[in-house]
Amino acid sequence: MKLLLDQGLPRSAAALLCEADIDTLHVAQIALSAAEDREILIFAQDDKRVVVTLDSDFHALLALTEATSPSVIRIRIQSLRAPALTELLFKVINKCEADLQQGAVVTVEPSRIRVRHLPLLK
Secondary structure (H helix, E strand, O other), X not given: OEEEEXXXXXXXXXXXXXXXXXXXXXXXXXXXXXXXXXXXXXXXXXOOOEEEEOOOHHXXXXXXXXXXXXXXXXXXXXXXXXXXXXXHHHXXXXXXXXXHHHOEEEEEEOOEEEEEEOOOOO
């Protein structure tokens, strides 16, 4: 599994995930910190990465375009530090890996994880 962490998530989480053998980039590492969400989705799709974000706009863009990739994990838990985010992503990947590989949007809330398969219907 390859991840792309969006702006707003700790850059140091990418390093922690890489240390755990999860190929992870942060948008800041690839000069996409100020990029439009569409650009980030295109990069993730081309590089076969799952986008990890705090932003709901990614789900909306995927719905509008009826896209089948890339998968997106939306974290709805604020102020996670890198170690906590890393542990959370381990849990999400363990639970949802097959869904993410097929194409899905995963929403992570404090008390649950929701999965919707792509394409999303408008």
